Amino acid sequence: MDETMKTLSRRNFLKASAAAMTTAAGVPALKGLVSTGHAAAPAPQAGPITDHFTACDMCFNRCGMIARVQNGRVIKLDPNPKFLKSRGMLCARGNAATAHIYDPDRLKHPLLRKGARGEGKWQRITWDQALDHAAEQFERIAEKYTRCGVMFSPGSDMQSQFLIRFAEVFGSYNITSHETLCLLSLHRAYLDTFGETPYPDVLYSKYIIISGANPYEAIITPDTIDLMEARKNGCKLVVLDPRYTKTAALADEWYAIRPHTDMAFFLALAHVIIHEGLYDQQYAEEMLFGLDELRAHVRKYTPEWAAGETGIPADDIRRIARELAAAAPTSMVYTGRRTSDYEDSTQIRRSMAIVNALLANWDRPGGILAAREVGVRAPYFDIPWYDDNPDDRIDYGMAPGLIHHEGSYKLMRDAIIKGEPYPIRGWFTFKTNFMQTAANRNKTIEMLDHLDFIVNADIAMTDTAWYSDLLLPSPSFLERNDPVSALQGSSACACAIWRDAVVPAMYESRDMLWICTELSKRLGFPETFDFDIHQYREWQLAGIPEAAQAIKEDGVYYNPSKVYGIYADSPLRTQAQKIELFNQRYANMGLDPMPVYKPPRPTEGKFRMVVGRTAFFTHSNTNNALLIEFEEENTLWIHPEPATRMGLRDGERVFVTSDVAQVELALKFFEGIEKETVYMATGFGALSPGQRLVHNRGASIAEVLEDHADYITGNMAMHETLVTVSRKVG
Amino acid sequence: MKKYAMVVDSSVCIDCKGCMVSCKVQNNVPRGYWRNWIKQTTPDFSLGKLTRTHFQPGGCMQCDVPTCVQACPSGATFKDQETGIVHVNESLCIGCGKCVRACPYGARFRHPEKRVPDKCDFCFSAGRLAQGIPPACVDTCPTKARVFGDLNDPDSEVSRLLRDNHTVRVTSANIDTQPNIFYLAATEPANWPGDVEFPQSFSVMASLVNPLVKVAVGLSALGVAGMWAKQAFAPDSEDDEQGPEASHPEPTVSKQD
Ligand code: SF4
Ligand code: SF4
Ligand code: SF4
Numbered sequence: 001m002d003e004t005m006k007t008l009s010r011r012n013f014l015k016a017s018a019a020a021m022t023t024a025a026g027v028p029a030l031k032g033l034v035s036t037g038h039a040a041a042p043a044p045q046a047g048p049i050t051d052h053f054t055a056c057d058m059c060f061n062r063c064g065m066i067a068r069v070q071n072g073r074v075i076k077l078d079p080n081p082k083f084l085k086s087r088g089m090l091c092a093r094g095n096a097a098t099a100h101i102y103d104p105d106r107l108k109h110p111l112l113r114k115g116a117r118g119e120g121k122w123q124r125i126t127w128d129q130a131l132d133h134a135a136e137q138f139e140r141i142a143e144k145y146t147r148c149g150v151m152f153s154p155g156s157d158m159q160s161q162f163l164i165r166f167a168e169v170f171g172s173y174n175i176t177s178h179e180t181l182c183l184l185s186l187h188r189a190y191l192d193t194f195g196e197t198p199y200p201d202v203l204y205s206k207y208i209i210i211s212g213a214n215p216y217e218a219i220i221t222p223d224t225i226d227l228m229e230a231r232k233n234g235c236k237l238v239v240l241d242p243r244y245t246k247t248a249a250l251a252d253e254w255y256a257i258r259p260h261t262d263m264a265f266f267l268a269l270a271h272v273i274i275h276e277g278l279y280d281q282q283y284a285e286e287m288l289f290g291l292d293e294l295r296a297h298v299r300k301y302t303p304e305w306a307a308g309e310t311g312i313p314a315d316d317i318r319r320i321a322r323e324l325a326a327a328a329p330t331s332m333v334y335t336g337r338r339t340s341d342y343e344d345s346t347q348i349r350r351s352m353a354i355v356n357a358l359l360a361n362w363d364r365p366g367g368i369l370a371a372r373e374v375g376v377r378a379p380y381f382d383i384p385w386y387d388d389n390p391d392d393r394i395d396y397g398m399a400p401g402l403i404h405h406e407g408s409y410k411l412m413r414d415a416i417i418k419g420e421p422y423p424i425r426g427w428f429t430f431k432t433n434f435m436q437t438a439a440n441r442n443k444t445i446e447m448l449d450h451l452d453f454i455v456n457a458d459i460a461m462t463d464t465a466w467y468s469d470l471l472l473p474s475p476s477f478l479e480r481n482d483p484v485s486a487l488q489g490s491s492a493c494a495c496a497i498w499r500d501a502v503v504p505a506m507y508e509s510r511d512m513l514w515i516c517t518e519l520s521k522r523l524g525f526p527e528t529f530d531f532d533i534h535q536y537r538e539w540q541l542a543g544i545p546e547a548a549q550a551i552k553e554d555g556v557y558y559n560p561s562k563v564y565g566i567y568a569d570s571p572l573r574t575q576a577q578k579i580e581l582f583n584q585r586y587a588n589m590g591l592d593p594m595p596v597y598k599p600p601r602p603t604e605g606k607f608r609m610v611v612g613r614t615a616f617f618t619h620s621n622t623n624n625a626l627l628i629e630f631e632e633e634n635t636l637w638i639h640p641e642p643a644t645r646m647g648l649r650d651g652e653r654v655f656v657t658s659d660v661a662q663v664e665l666a667l668k669f670f671e672g673i674e675k676e677t678v679y680m681a682t683g684f685g686a687l688s689p690g691q692r693l694v695h696n697r698g699a700s701i702a703e704v705l706e707d708h709a710d711y712i713t714g715n716m717a718m719h720e721t722l723v724t725v726s727r728k729v730g
Numbered sequence: 731m732k733k734y735a736m737v738v739d740s741s742v743c744i745d746c747k748g749c750m751v752s753c754k755v756q757n758n759v760p761r762g763y764w765r766n767w768i769k770q771t772t773p774d775f776s777l778g779k780l781t782r783t784h785f786q787p788g789g790c791m792q793c794d795v796p797t798c799v800q801a802c803p804s805g806a807t808f809k810d811q812e813t814g815i816v817h818v819n820e821s822l823c824i825g826c827g828k829c830v831r832a833c834p835y836g837a838r839f840r841h842p843e844k845r846v847p848d849k850c851d852f853c854f855s856a857g858r859l860a861q862g863i864p865p866a867c868v869d870t871c872p873t874k875a876r877v878f879g880d881l882n883d884p885d886s887e888v889s890r891l892l893r894d895n896h897t898v899r900v901t902s903a904n905i906d907t908q909p910n911i912f913y914l915a916a917t918e919p920a921n922w923p924g925d926v927e928f929p930q931s932f933s934v935m936a937s938l939v940n941p942l943v944k945v946a947v948g949l950s951a952l953g954v955a956g957m958w959a960k961q962a963f964a965p966d967s968e969d970d971e972q973g974p975e976a977s978h979p980e981p982t983v984s985k986q987d
Contacts (some may be wrong), residue, residue, distance in 0.1 A: 049857075076756055078869050089872040095751035216744040219872075228742050228873045246745055248772065249783035316779070615746035626751055629761060671775040 045600045047071040052502045053080060053555030055485075057477030058093040058100065059618040062487055064555050065090060067478060067502040074098055074478055074503055077205040081553045084492045087225040090617040096626035100476060103505075105623060105690055106459055107473035108507035118467050120689060127225060127508065131515075134470055135522035137453040138170065141426040146389050147171030148200065150426045151412065155432035158482040158499065161378070161511035162529075163430050166516040169528045171386040173393045174424060181437050184715035186339040188401045189349030192583050193357065195573030198368035200335050201491050207324050207331035210247060211262050211352065211687035212338045214232060217246035218613035220337060222492045233335040235460040236327075238320055240265060240312070242610060243637070243679050244579070244672025253316075254676045259608045259719060260342055260600035265317065266333065266351035267597055268306035271298040272321035274357045279325065286686025289574075290594070292580025294354065297594045309599060311674075328359040330366035338611065341719040346401060346712035347595040350583075354595070357579045363567050365491070371493035373561035375485035375544035379536060381528060390422050400589050400716035409438055410707055412593040413447045425452040430512060431474065435463035436620035436683065439705035439718050440660045457515060461690025462620060472515060474654045475505040481533045483513075484540040484547075491564075496547050496557045550719045584725040591712065606722040607638070611701060614681060622683030623691035633698030634681040642648040642675050643667065646725070653728045656680075656699070658721050660706050663699035664728060678723065733814040733881040734792065734852050734859075735910040740917040742873040743768065743785040750905070755787075756856050756866035763839050765789060765850040766867055771918045784918040786899075787876055790837040790850035791909030792816050797902075797926045798847075801832030807847065812883075814910060815854050819886040820846045834902030834923040835909075852878065881910070888912075902926050924952060935953030 049070045053066035056063045056077075064083020068076040077097055081088040110130035114291050115121030125133075141149045143348075151174040152167035154160035160177075167175050179187075190197045202208065203226035215224045231237060239251040240262060248254035257265065273279055274295050283331070284291050303314035303321075324331050333352045339345055361367025395402060395411040402408060416424045427448075441463075446465055448454065456468035459476050484501040513536075517529040531539075541547045569576035575584050587593040600608075616627045636656055638648075646653065650669040655662050656678070663685065673679060684698030708720035745768050749818075753765050766789035773783045796816050799807050806822035807829045809815070818829075823846040830838045830847055841848040853865040863869060868878040879886035891897070896915040901907050902923040 078752075078863070078866070087872070089874075090748060090752070090870045091872065092747045092751040095748055095755055098755055191805070217744065217746075224744070225872045228744065232742070244773065244775075244781065246783075249781075250744065253779045254781060255779055552799060615744070615748075616751075625761070626754060630747060672773060672781070 003687070030293040030447050045660065049075070052500070054478060054502055055083075055158075055497050055555075056086075056094040056097065057157070058091075058097050058621060061086065061093055061219070062158075062497065063090055063221055063484065064088075064497070065094065065553075070501060072503060074101060080555045081621070082220070083556050084558065085487055085489050085495060085556075087492070089221075089225060091219045092627065093219075093618055093621065093624075096616075096624050097476075097478070097624040098625050100621070101478050101503075103460065103623070103625070105461060105692055106507065107461055107471055107509070107690075110508065111341070111471040113469045117469070118445075118687070119324070120466065122471070124188065127510065127518075130470060130472060131518045131522060133290075134455050134472075135519055137455075137470075138426060138519075138523065141452065141487070142539075145423050145425050147386050148174055148389050148394065149423060151176065151394075151416070151424050151427045152176070153177070153409075153427070153429040153432050153434065155430045157431045157512070158477070158485045159480070160430065161483065162512045162516045164208040166520065167383055167428070168383050169381065169520070169525050170523065170567050171384065171389060172659040173389075174407070174412065175405065176407040176409045176412055177405075178432055178437065179403075179406045181434075181439075181716045182340055183337065184340070184403055184406055184408075185345035185350050185710045186336060187403060188346045188518060188713045188715075189353050190335065190585055191228075192346075192401070192574070192585065193350060193353040193580055194368075194370075196282055196364055196370060196371060198335055198362070199488055199490055200332055200333075201364075201366050201369050203366075203490055203492070205235050205330055205332055207236045207238075207327035207509055208334055209240070209324065209332070210251075210334040211240040211257075211265070212337065212341065214241065214245040214247045214333055214338070214414040214612060215334075216250055217615050218337060219615055220384065221335075222490050224248070226490055226492070228235060240303075240310075242608075242674035243612060244382040244670070245612065246615070248672070249337070253320075255310075255312045256672075258309070258311045258600070258676055259610060261306075261723075263344070263348045263351045263597050264301070264306040265310035265312060265593055266355050266597065267298050267301035268303045268317050269321045269324065269355050270294065270351070270358060271301045272303060272318055273325050273355070274298060276322070276325075278328075278667070279358045280328070280360045284358075287360070287362075287579050289576035289578040289580050294594060295363045301597065304340075309597070324355075324359065329361040329364050329728075331359055332356060332361050332367055333359075335368055338613075338714045340710070341610075343708050343711055343717045343720055344595075344598065345710045345715060345717060347592065351595040354581050357581055362579060363565060365564055369491065369563065370566040371488055372559065372563060372566070374488070374494045374496055374559050375547070375561075376484050376486040377543055378542050379539040384525075394422065394424060395714065399712060400591060401712040402714055408709065409434060410709045410716050411706075411714045413438075413443060414729055416447050416450050417443070419450065423450075425450070425719075427451050427454045427470075428456075429454070429464055430457045431459070433458075433462040433464045433620045435467065436686065436700060436702045438702060438707075439716050439721070440707035441700060441703040442661055459509070460623065461688050463686055463688045463691075466688035466690060473507060473509040475501075475509040475511055478502040479505040479509065480511040483533065484537050488723060494559045494561050496541070496544070496551065497555065498551055513516045570620065603676050603722055606724050607642075607702075608676055608707065608719065609656075609721045609723050610679050611682065611705070611718050612679060617681060617683045619672070620683045623686070623693045625693065628693045631681065633665070634684040634701075634723065635666045635698070637670045637679040639670050639671060639673050639674050639677075640669040643669060643725075648725065648727060655726050655728055656704055656723050657726070658704045658706050661703045663704045665699040667725075678725065700706065731814060731882060733910070734866075735814070735878045735879065735881045735888050735912065736789075736852075736868070737879075737888045737897065737912045737914065738917070739873075739877070739914045740784060740786040740788050741914065743787050743875040744873060745770065745783075746872060748870045748872060749787060752866040752870040753850070753853075756853055756858070759848070760842055763842075763848070765837075765848070765933065769919055769922060786913070786917055786919060787867075788835070788837075788911065790816065790833075791835055791900075791907065791911045792850075792852070794908035794910065795906060797829040797832045797834065797905055797907055797928060798829035798838060801828040801928060803828065812850075813854065813859075815851050816849075817851055817854070818849070823847065829925050831927040834905070834926045836924070872975065874940050 053069045063086030064080030079090045108405040111122040154163040237251045239248045240257040303317035454468040455470040457472040520529045547557035616701045684696040685700030706721040708717040771784045838849045868876045879888035897912040
């Protein structure tokens, strides 16, 4: 059976892979796992082991988990095999959630700041004192500066909806989410092209171009897993990235594209597809708006021209365009992550969306899919009117394509510092850490100087917590009952989940529903939170009464709703009611109706810094005893050629200087990075000594990143940062 | 009787390290040590757009010719006939460390507190197999690069994979350990197992006697030598403090059969 190493035939490879997946799907979920002894094994721990369904919270993916509990302790987390969104897997971060909940650095009691902000002097207080204090401060700010004088940052938690409800009833429009550092420009681009944000149907695709995103390493479910499965079935993968990521390492072709030239590549693809007539004419007639304008627009964007911008040979660009079109409509430009990159990121994403439109892959297998019906309702509540409130959000009108319910953290921060158009003096943050996730940390600190009162609810002493006035300890996701959450993703799922506490809440931690309930009593609107979690879930599931049982039995409910052809009989939600290659609204607003390429600003001997994720850290979740073993501190990746020219040595410590800060960390020579580009991992160099594993270790990318913004959405534009690298003297 | 084995499709491994963390949590593996690992090839960037890296998962190979068992003077390390798993009976271990050196894969490390060897046992002692759930690394893997099962069961996934595919075993140059981790063909790197450092004094006897006899021998005749060895092993030696990646001598040429 075992033979000499030979190249495996395609057929055998497929068989093997198919078999491997079958095993995976067949793993039984078990009840009452009991440890067994063995003559040679160490004595088993006492107590039976019980299993509980839950969903991971180490990143936003919410993969299905089975928590194994013994003697009141979570001893192991395993994947829920029935959870299609995560395809029965848990990544390294999910597995390390045990170290997250039993982290000795956890916040344990409400704490009130005593010394100066950031000084680290805290006084332990009771919950009653904490809530009274918070309510008093909110009322004081509301009275003096209106209710919009308090900003709310609800994070991406399953309980965030309670804080949003609270904020809206309290009366503030100034709610800002994590999306403002992430996917806003992607949403905008697809909203303005297709009428909604799509989900890539990776599993059934035959040809995928990924530009910027890094699904094999950053892990997004089910795309990461489906991308491997699709490739076993013959899907070709082309990756454009100035950095040799794991996705690049496993791709069929990887191009170390010059940063900020992606749009040139996609306009050239459009050029080839249109001018060689490689698109579906009938489809174009029925579905596309503005093809003639686009044809004229992309005439000058030839592959030869794009080669000069991107560094990718014209022959390759032309060939890729033809291959992509040949595989259409079962091919795609991956819609992507990491879209908070450039000042024209909405237009860059528009250029990708336009290529997708030319592939006719919208709402079709192996293409990009519309959101499916899940059936979870958002319980209704009355939003009161406050006469003295300003007319709108503080960042209203500052970006033409601002997404109203997300705002722009970058623009809000600037407005708060200026005190215009009106003052904001309070901040309520929940499980989000702008100090480590938003560009230009010093500016966030500057913003704090304009705030009178900052309350932060979180599980850990993050940098944002460290600079707050009042800390409310939160339970981990394994210690609380969460409302229903609807999930989408690929063709795999339109599903609903909830979480029940797997172990009791530790220390004095309290969940957001409880906090909002208590605060609403103190602030005079108790009727907003006159329900318990079970009642709330019932309201949410009123339209799908069968869901509750499924969630109890399998940890997840799937809605058998339509996957493809959702728009078969209805017009798209764009102004033209078709796919807008040419965007009429942009034209009216004085924006380019089609993406116009602008070359990157010259680096002038500096390096462009890019951001990225590893499979074992997510944003600022690095303070984890299990995960930190893979990378004890971050390094600055640099190509050996420019580095050597500058007289730098591999491993030496350097200063990295941008227009906003200077940080210090060790160099890592790596040929897998474009020569004008440098990279460092997120989540290190924490200011907070309450995160012992990352405090002063490595450097904070949030500190050195300059705070540019996408001019359409106000999304952070992190890749606009240019830095110098210099030897650390002395 | 079972013969547990793992078939690894290294071509689908994305180096996410989920298997390493899952194993570490399940088996309480201490900081700085691992029972399993991902090895990788060094990318050749002169290949430009075709530059690739191959990631290869591994762990104790549960060898059919377990040099660790042969090297063990006390019989603490033994191959279980019921399952094919190579175990360590901690109460019989004299801590001499010979098994750690005798494993060409660097699959064993000395547990820093227990001061006995530790390594993968397919999550047997964690109780997973008895409950019918796969080893922690297999269960958690996003791409199911690791497939686990019983080779004596012709219907098992591993049996089927071996029947239908070309597979390779990665083994050391000087002794074919006949490992029970099989790689679907085209795995890389394959040149990493070291030479077996085989303690001469025990080798002849070890290969002759069965584990039960070795228990007796280990406790009597070899007892004195064993106790001395435990002393010698006890101070931290650089080599043994490392995980499998680092604890190993320079890789030598491999043999695939
Ligand atoms: S991708 Fe990993 S961290 Fe994110 S939810 Fe899934 S298991 Fe958890
Ligand atoms: S891999 Fe090493 S420890 Fe495992 S059975 Fe083989 S020789 Fe023994
Ligand atoms: S979990 Fe699977 S894909 Fe991830 S590193 Fe381990 S073997 Fe590779």
